[in-house]
Amino acid sequence: MRQLNWINQDVISTINMEKNDMEQVFDVADTLRPVAEGREKSRALEGKILGNLFYESSTRTRLSFESAMLRLGGGCTGFADPASSRAVTKGFEQKELLDDMIRVVEKYVDIIVIRSLHDGSAELSANYASVPVINAGDGRNEHPTQALLDLYTIRHEKKNIDGLKIVQLGCLNVSRSQRSFAFAVSKYDVDLVFLSPKKYAFGRDALNKIEKNLGHKPTVVTSSKALPTIADADVIRVTFGIQPINARTLQKAKNDLIVLHPLPRGPEVARDVDSTPHAVYFREVFNGLCTRMALLSLILGSVK
């Protein structure tokens, strides 16, 4: 089976990742947990620099990448929001200027992490960059590292991803993290269910890719109520657009159902879920750190 060599790879989409590739990231992530916790020191990426280009502001994702780099002994530069970048204030995010920006920043850093309001901007950046580019969210398109950390969380909590019933709930076709997750999880042998309001179901193009990955059709339910789909689910991945999940809703779920959410949460996950055993979304944050440390280590060549 094909095995991706992660060295110098861009991470733009999950569509081109095979199960093996992802499992490799998760294996490395497992080994890095003591470093992520600050209990062990690492200089694996000493002298390396990560450049954060956040055209859309972020807390979770940016801090997660910065912490990942710092835990491994590396350094960070970049901008946290458009206002800090001169180019942006001069009307940056047009295609013709992003390439100039990339051809500048690539000279300063070993890897670029970009978040942008525009679909496709990460891929465009990768086309111009001589260093690897990680997509930290491009418009409504993809957010591949979020998908990886979701899957890593499932593996960490459930030991195995294969064989599970996994439900994605919310306005799916406008959620970059739901799209990346669907492309990634469909590489596994899972029972996959999509629940969304009709208007927000995945389009034909995305479904075709997912079906091809799965080898069969996912179940598509259009409704704004979570209830009918979660009764026998092992995992639900929730984003905005459905009737809120709350502790009462979850009483009808399997005891070991886990609830994933990329955060920050809106009303779709009630706060009384936090104290149930189903809530893993805050543990996901730590898993995200481990996942990004693993990616950086693999891409920058500090893991063989």
Next chain:
Amino acid sequence: MRQLNWINQDVISTINMEKNDMEQVFDVADTLRPVAEGREKSRALEGKILGNLFYESSTRTRLSFESAMLRLGGGCTGFADPASSRAVTKGFEQKELLDDMIRVVEKYVDIIVIRSLHDGSAELSANYASVPVINAGDGRNEHPTQALLDLYTIRHEKKNIDGLKIVQLGCLNVSRSQRSFAFAVSKYDVDLVFLSPKKYAFGRDALNKIEKNLGHKPTVVTSSKALPTIADADVIRVTFGIQPINARTLQKAKNDLIVLHPLPRGPEVARDVDSTPHAVYFREVFNGLCTRMALLSLILGSVK
């Protein structure tokens, strides 16, 4: 006498610090002066990460903490102003969301430093965080590390804090640094004077705590003129709200009076004071770096 074990302690208020605890910080600060000056290298906090959550922008305090961490070999992440944080732009600073933020950021860092517009937000953060939290100013409530650096400056300049006549001038009840300073300095055997416009005097609740600490009543003067109170003072701590202190005013003061100010200054300290021997407020900035290095070292366990 009770001796605080600083390891993993939150720093929310000065009210729960004993003289011994503070003196321990100052002793450590003394030993770190060559590292703070950049003359000696330290890797005491290598691999450790500080997370700056500045919901209110700052120069002095944020840079001071970052420099403290860097001088000790550690790293920093976080945000410098609300605009850089996605959560904030979605209406963050409500109680229900601060806890989510804390439960995210605690996964990335070893210690959190938070500045906020809202009284009590640092304490709330500490209640949720599994890592230590330092209050870098919460609304009009407290700014404990500023108080510690003020006291460290007095000790450094005067050798002893006990026995001094110390005057706090300005709009005291709306100043977080004046409140924290009063709670801290009243643990010493000092002659304490509060001068403020009547409307801005410390309230009964604060005065009760201060009296309990002192073991006697502080002198309370309500006036907007500094003059009557500084004649025999050893230390004056000035913030906004009184008639400006200037070189002429200080001619009537003791030769070795020192003037403290948290900066940035407004009109309350005239620029002609800078060239008098009374001005120590710029030296305070360096002392602040040493004080914060000491706190970080103690809390993160690199000092026994």
Next chain:
Amino acid sequence: MRQLNWINQDVISTINMEKNDMEQVFDVADTLRPVAEGREKSRALEGKILGNLFYESSTRTRLSFESAMLRLGGGCTGFADPASSRAVTKGFEQKELLDDMIRVVEKYVDIIVIRSLHDGSAELSANYASVPVINAGDGRNEHPTQALLDLYTIRHEKKNIDGLKIVQLGCLNVSRSQRSFAFAVSKYDVDLVFLSPKKYAFGRDALNKIEKNLGHKPTVVTSSKALPTIADADVIRVTFGIQPINARTLQKAKNDLIVLHPLPRGPEVARDVDSTPHAVYFREVFNGLCTRMALLSLILGSVK
């Protein structure tokens, strides 16, 4: 010949740099190329801290300095735009407050890099700072490190600066980088041509300095068309204000003409120039990193 000792030197203007001084920077820059590329590690500036005070936002210059410091093992603090600084939001950039800011930040760092909207603010900062100050652009006055990286690029591409015909095109008298470049390049034995619209020619004061440096008069052409001046040029340095340079224009140029631009570019350099051998402006970015690493190394004393 006078040889500048770079240790602890401010970098405010190119006017006081001799050819020898600049060549020393370029020699050091040459040796640091493998470190700048991330192929070799360095801890030359471990424990040192650079403070970025960017009152005007920037991408290139700020990230370049941060990367330079990180590649050499040092750390960075500061602010990336005025909004992140408390002082600024309270009406900072008045002369009377900049000195206060400098007397604070100098306590936290080993070197200050300042960009400001106001002419002369870097020099003012240097007057107050006990640590070295680097001017990263002060209003329309100077941008000396940009000039140094331009010259280093010429030396790197052409081996020698002496003997070349060098043309500066654009609105020269309002361009800080053109002014700094003119002061610097005129220390070499070059044939120097200034082309600008009449209204934007260098003033008498600048011309006097340049003539004194050169030992003869530069050629001054007032026009908004680049064409007449580039036919036999070896180097053209382009900024806004002239008819765009494009691939067709350059067909009439010497084969080995190089085009310099400080970036970000406006319409003055058409995108079809990028694929010609004349375009060196993206390579300049990497040279800028090397130049700034050299400056930091020399000033902070890690190169003997």
